[in-house]
Amino acid sequence: MTGLCRKDSSVQKHFEDIFEASVDAIGYVASDEAILLVNRAFSELTGFSKEELLRMNARDLIPEQHKEQRDRVVAQVLQTGKPVEYEIDYLRKNGSQVPVSITLFAVKGDDGKPTGLAAIVRNLTERKRAEEQFRLVVESSPNGMLMIDKGGTILLVNRQIEQLFGYERAELIGQSVEMLVPQRMRPHHAGERAKFFAHSESRAMGKGRDLYGVRKDGQEFPLEIGLNPIRTPDEVKVLASVVDISARKRAERALQKERDFIDAVLETAGALVVVLDREGRILRFNRACERTTGYSSEEVMGHYVWDLFIIPGEVEGVKAVFERLRGGELRNDYENYWKGKDGVLKRISWSNTVLTGSDGTVEYVVAAGLDITDFKHVEAQLRKTERIAELGTLASGMAHEIGTPMNVILGRAEYLLQRTADEGMKKGLATIVTQIERITKVMNQLLVFARRKQPDRQVVDLGEIVEDSLEMFQERMTHNRITVEKAIEANVPLIHADRDQLVQVLINLVTNSLHAMPEGGRLRLSLDRENSHVLLGLSDTGHGMSEEVRSKIFEPFFTTKDFGKGTGLGLTVVKGIIEEHGGTIAVESVVDRGTTFWIRLPLDRTESVGTSSITPTPSP
Amino acid sequence: MTQDRKSAVVLIAEDDREMRSLLRDELYDLGVSIREAADGDEALRSVLDTRPALILTDLRMPAGGLDYIARLRTFAPGVPLVLITSFGDQQTKANALALGVEAYFDKPVRISELKEAVRRLLGPALDGEID
Numbered sequence: 001m002t003g004l005c006r007k008d009s010s011v012q013k014h015f016e017d018i019f020e021a022s023v024d025a026i027g028y029v030a031s032d033e034a035i036l037l038v039n040r041a042f043s044e045l046t047g048f049s050k051e052e053l054l055r056m057n058a059r060d061l062i063p064e065q066h067k068e069q070r071d072r073v074v075a076q077v078l079q080t081g082k083p084v085e086y087e088i089d090y091l092r093k094n095g096s097q098v099p100v101s102i103t104l105f106a107v108k109g110d111d112g113k114p115t116g117l118a119a120i121v122r123n124l125t126e127r128k129r130a131e132e133q134f135r136l137v138v139e140s141s142p143n144g145m146l147m148i149d150k151g152g153t154i155l156l157v158n159r160q161i162e163q164l165f166g167y168e169r170a171e172l173i174g175q176s177v178e179m180l181v182p183q184r185m186r187p188h189h190a191g192e193r194a195k196f197f198a199h200s201e202s203r204a205m206g207k208g209r210d211l212y213g214v215r216k217d218g219q220e221f222p223l224e225i226g227l228n229p230i231r232t233p234d235e236v237k238v239l240a241s242v243v244d245i246s247a248r249k250r251a252e253r254a255l256q257k258e259r260d261f262i263d264a265v266l267e268t269a270g271a272l273v274v275v276l277d278r279e280g281r282i283l284r285f286n287r288a289c290e291r292t293t294g295y296s297s298e299e300v301m302g303h304y305v306w307d308l309f310i311i312p313g314e315v316e317g318v319k320a321v322f323e324r325l326r327g328g329e330l331r332n333d334y335e336n337y338w339k340g341k342d343g344v345l346k347r348i349s350w351s352n353t354v355l356t357g358s359d360g361t362v363e364y365v366v367a368a369g370l371d372i373t374d375f376k377h378v379e380a381q382l383r384k385t386e387r388i389a390e391l392g393t394l395a396s397g398m399a400h401e402i403g404t405p406m407n408v409i410l411g412r413a414e415y416l417l418q419r420t421a422d423e424g425m426k427k428g429l430a431t432i433v434t435q436i437e438r439i440t441k442v443m444n445q446l447l448v449f450a451r452r453k454q455p456d457r458q459v460v461d462l463g464e465i466v467e468d469s470l471e472m473f474q475e476r477m478t479h480n481r482i483t484v485e486k487a488i489e490a491n492v493p494l495i496h497a498d499r500d501q502l503v504q505v506l507i508n509l510v511t512n513s514l515h516a517m518p519e520g521g522r523l524r525l526s527l528d529r530e531n532s533h534v535l536l537g538l539s540d541t542g543h544g545m546s547e548e549v550r551s552k553i554f555e556p557f558f559t560t561k562d563f564g565k566g567t568g569l570g571l572t573v574v575k576g577i578i579e580e581h582g583g584t585i586a587v588e589s590v591v592d593r594g595t596t597f598w599i600r601l602p603l604d605r606t607e608s609v610g611t612s613s614i615t616p617t618p619s620p
Numbered sequence: 621m622t623q624d625r626k627s628a629v630v631l632i633a634e635d636d637r638e639m640r641s642l643l644r645d646e647l648y649d650l651g652v653s654i655r656e657a658a659d660g661d662e663a664l665r666s667v668l669d670t671r672p673a674l675i676l677t678d679l680r681m682p683a684g685g686l687d688y689i690a691r692l693r694t695f696a697p698g699v700p701l702v703l704i705t706s707f708g709d710q711q712t713k714a715n716a717l718a719l720g721v722e723a724y725f726d727k728p729v730r731i732s733e734l735k736e737a738v739r740r741l742l743g744p745a746l747d748g749e750i751d
Contacts (some may be wrong), residue, residue: 385711400680403706403727410728411642440728443707451709 025121033058045092099124144242166216200229272369294341309338392450410436469506481520508570516542539596626654628673628745631664635681659690679705700741
């Protein structure tokens with residue numbers, strides 16, 4: 001400086017102005033550190049006036065605890081002659097401290113020996129405050145925050161990171177970030193990290209992959225990471241924001257479980273469940289729907305329900321019900337037909353309800369239905385049964401009334417028959433006798449049916465009943481050239497049944513078979529155990545029946561025999577008896593091939609009647 | 621047949637006039653005397669008046685029924701009973717037979733069968749009178 005002063009006083013003046021105007025504090029001390037020169041900024045920084053400062057030693061500005069360390073720096077500068085930059089706190093006049101950065105260099109005399117020291121002192125308060133603010137922001141973040149450098153070294157972590165990973169801050173700073181990555185993912189992570197530094201941009205880490213962190217105790221947990229590159233002139237750092245998503249994953253799993261549960265309920269329930277959007281398009285179509293209609297879920301998805309299943313006559317009604325639901329009716333019931341893929345109609349009883357959005361508008365209509373087609377059959381069957389019961393009562397009453405008049409006609413015909421020689425007369429009278437006998441036969445059949453009583457059950461051997469019943473037909477079988485095959489299992493359990501009624505069943509069935517085989521044929525009887533039933537099969541090689549006939553054979557008074565040959569009650573009686581025994585009867589038939597009847601009668605489970613069953617002795 | 625012979629008496633109890641008339645005509649051939657009754661009470665009175673050799677009776681008629689049959693049995697011990705009833709059921713038949721009825725027929729019955737049974741039951745009485 002002195003050199004410049006001597007050359008030109010105006011330059012000297014400029015220099016002084018610059019010195020004074022500098023934002024950084026500048027001071028010059030003698031080799032004993034007595035302050036020789038300071039600028040205004042120095043005075044402002046320390047709070048001491050220039051006059052005060054010029055009476056002070058530079059060491060007076062250093063807090064006691066830093067003096068020793070600082071003295072070493074000064075000594076180093078004086079010794080080496082190289083400038084040093086260091087950070088320290090300055091004591092201010094008011095006793096407070098101010099963080100400063102000092103660039104210290106030796107001022108040499110003409111002989112090259114240091115004559116004093118110059119210091120450029122920068123106030124670090126703002127920078128420190130900014131740093132502190134950054135630290136506070138990071139610290140108070142609800143997410144875990146972590147800063148690393150290019151080499152993956154952890155520079156900074158916040159409290160959340162400590163909590164998430166279970167490490168103390170001191171255990172993390174300076175370590176490689178890979179210590180927080182599960183072992184198996186470390187090599188991959190290091191590679192990805194290098195790539196990120198090469199082309200850094202703020203983004204989520206992992207791109208759709210599930211990310212995991214590992215805690216100090218070795219436990220892994222799912223996390224989500226946001227990456228933010230922080231660029232300074234010399235380097236790039238990365239600030240990562242880490243969120244533990246265990247809770248979210250748990251919630252997702254719970255939700256999924258709930259969904260799976262609902263799916264399972266919907267799919268296993270016997271009920272038809274169909275979900276429609278507010279326009280009536282199908283959104284959901286469960287397996288029961290698929291089974292009932294023959295359509296797959298994929299086929300119907302997005303179609304209007306009335307376009308697919310509803311028969312023309314019912315479309316308006318269905319739309320009206322749908323409209324009511326959409327208009328705010330919370331639930332209603334409806335019954336209609338659904339037409340399956342094969343055109344078969346099923347009667348469905350629906351319970352409908354709506355799902356509304358948060359604003360109360362109807363979003364979905366949920367319909368749960370039961371296929372009541374079979375119930376309808378049963379209902380019809382029941383009505384028929386009731387009619388038959390009434391018929392029985394009527395028949396019994398009628399029998400008492402017509403028996404005598406019939407007898408008078410019959411008797412008188414016989415009486416006259418014995419007294420006339422006129423052949424024409426005889427023929428006419430004989431006809432009267434036959435016709436009365438025919439009426440008698442019909443009446444008797446009708447009465448058998450009408451007077452059916454509760455079966456009188458005994459332990460019976462069905463095989464024996466079959467044998468006995470066939471015995472009665474022996475002569476007719478031979479005469480009609482019918483061969484009999486029997487496949488009667490030896491160990492078929494005994495059953496509880498009314499022997500007479502079962503004989504009646506066999507007589508009626510065998511009679512029908514004989515009628516079906518006027519040209520001869522084969523009659524096959526089989527008896528076997530089938531689970532909790534005995535299965536009796538009776539098949540002939542007769543003329544069989546059409547499906548139309550087959551569907552009506554159990555109806556009273558239905559007959560295919562010539563007028564007078566059959567009463568149309570034989571199979572009605574058979575079915576009645578079997579059902580009274582808790583059994584079922586089924587029939588298969590092929591025209592010109594033959595007919596098979598299958599009778600299933602339940603084994604008595606409460607009593608030991610079988611050859612092999614054992615009844616436990618009840619304890620007293 | 622002699623003029624002074626005493627024919628065996630057959631009591632016909634039947635509320636239907638035509639049926640009664642038919643039975644009368646048919647049994648007449650057997651050479652028996654016929655007494656008729658149109659209800660149960662009349663039949664019982666008739667049994668007390670004339671000891672019949674055989675009783676042919678309906679079951680369902682005024683003052684009839686199984687009680688009436690039981691009373692007949694008491695009033696006329698040892699007299700064969702032939703019961704005819706309209707389309708009787710198994711239970712009626714069993715009950716009648718339990719009361720000791722000798723023959724049971726459902727209406728309509730073939731007269732030849734009925735006559736055959738009557739002839740069989742009357743057997744000795746018929747023969748005795750004829751001889």
